[in-house]
Amino acid sequence: MDYGKSFKELQVYNISKQLTEEVFKITKEFPKEKTYSLTDQVGRCSRSIGAQIAEALGRRRYEKHFISKLTDPDAEQIET
Numbered sequence: 001m002d003y004g005k006s007f008k009e010l011q012v013y014n015i016s017k018q019l020t021e022e023v024f025k026i027t028k029e030f031p032k033e034k035t036y037s038l039t040d041q042v043g044r045c046s047r048s049i050g051a052q053i054a055e056a057l058g059r060r061r062y063e064k065h066f067i068s069k070l071t072d073p074d075a076e077q078i079e080t
Helices: 011-027 032-057 063-069 071-079
Strands: none
Touching (some): 032 071
16 A cells, blocks of 8 residues: 655644644633643643654554554554
């Protein structure tokens, strides 16, 4: 399969960046007492999605490993 030369070319990666921006905007509206717990956790999860997609693409030479690695960002998006 041809996944392109860079993770930045992947539509799913670019969507994950948009999600991260939206999550950041939304969490700014959370109550102040949630700043260091819920807000922090949601922000880290949303940022992790794109990073893990990029990492999975680094394993694309091994298709089964690539597919297996995609379960990590999927878990992060569920947690987000």
